[in-house]
Amino acid sequence: MRVQRLFRQARIPLLCSALALGSAIFPGCAKSAEPDPDKPLVFRMGIVDGETSPVYAGARDIAENVERNTDGKIKIVVVTGGALGDERGSVELCSQGDLDIASAANSVLTNWIPEMSILDQAYLWETEEQAHAAVDGPVGELIEQAAEEKLGVHVIGYLESGFRDTFTTTPVTTPEEFAGIKIRTMQNPYHMAAFESFGAIPTAMAYNEVFTALQQGTIDAAENAVSNCLSNGYYEVTK
Numbered sequence: 001m002r003v004q005r006l007f008r009q010a011r012i013p014l015l016c017s018a019l020a021l022g023s024a025i026f027p028g029c030a031k032s033a034e035p036d037p038d039k040p041l042v043f044r045m046g047i048v049d050g051e052t053s054p055v056y057a058g059a060r061d062i063a064e065n066v067e068r069n070t071d072g073k074i075k076i077v078v079v080t081g082g083a084l085g086d087e088r089g090s091v092e093l094c095s096q097g098d099l100d101i102a103s104a105a106n107s108v109l110t111n112w113i114p115e116m117s118i119l120d121q122a123y124l125w126e127t128e129e130q131a132h133a134a135v136d137g138p139v140g141e142l143i144e145q146a147a148e149e150k151l152g153v154h155v156i157g158y159l160e161s162g163f164r165d166t167f168t169t170t171p172v173t174t175p176e177e178f179a180g181i182k183i184r185t186m187q188n189p190y191h192m193a194a195f196e197s198f199g200a201i202p203t204a205m206a207y208n209e210v211f212t213a214l215q216q217g218t219i220d221a222a223e224n225a226v227s228n229c230l231s232n233g234y235y236e237v238t239k
Contacts, residue, residue: 040067040075043100046084046093048207053231055103056080058159076101082208095151103159107188113146122194128160161225167238168221169214183221184210191223214238 045063049055056078063076084090084099087108093099110117119139125131134140135158144155172178179199185191192202203219213219214237222234229235 040073042075042077045076045078045101046090046099047080047103048082048087050081054227055159094153107186112150116143117190120188120190162227164223165226166221166223167229167234169238170220181221182219183223184219185223
């Protein structure tokens with residue numbers, strides 16, 4: 001299939017819960033519950049991607065660097081495959097202090113920070129450098145401030161997914177050929193509106209249901225980063 005480049009996906013923020021950090025250091029009020037200085041401090045990081053994904057590779061590198069640079073005093077356990085909940089759920093756990101570190105796409109964070117939806121417009125960026133400049137500059141500072149004020153979490157870094165592309169089971173070589181195509185999108189009004197303008201039928205669907213839906217013909221197409229197409233095996237169905 002010909003790949004249609006459509007969206008620039010904003011880099012995925014890693015969120016660190018200040019409350020969770022406090023509870024990890026001070027797990028109880030009783031003196032007997034004080035942390036053992038001889039034992040490493042262990043944090044959990046939840047991601048929805050599997051171990052074949054670039055997001056996991058980045059999370060693993062973070063964990064390895066933290067352990068090495070703290071001489072093993074701080075360890076990060078990366079929990080993959082959405083075992084701790086989907087992106088929204090893990091952000092909520094992080095905000096409540098029940099999870100130390102979570103990753104979430106820009107679109108998910110718009111549930112609490114609606115202003116971030118401006119980053120979900122199709123064709124917003126022409127180059128990676130433009131997108132990087134936005135989240136590494138004043139826009140990123142506003143996001144960090146809002147995350148702390150509205151969620152009680154700190155943005156500690158970004159993982160990049162790359163441009164969003166379209167993968168289809170039927171040939172799509174022109175915008176007109178999107179007419180009638182059932183395509184999975186995130187539950188995101190900007191994504192859905194873009195495909196509706198092409199005549200497609202956008203369908204919001206959970207990330208881990210996409211492969212089976214493509215295979216069974218429930219949907220004709222999906223949109224995501226090329227790296228996610230590879231790590232999730234979409235190419236086996238969309239060719």
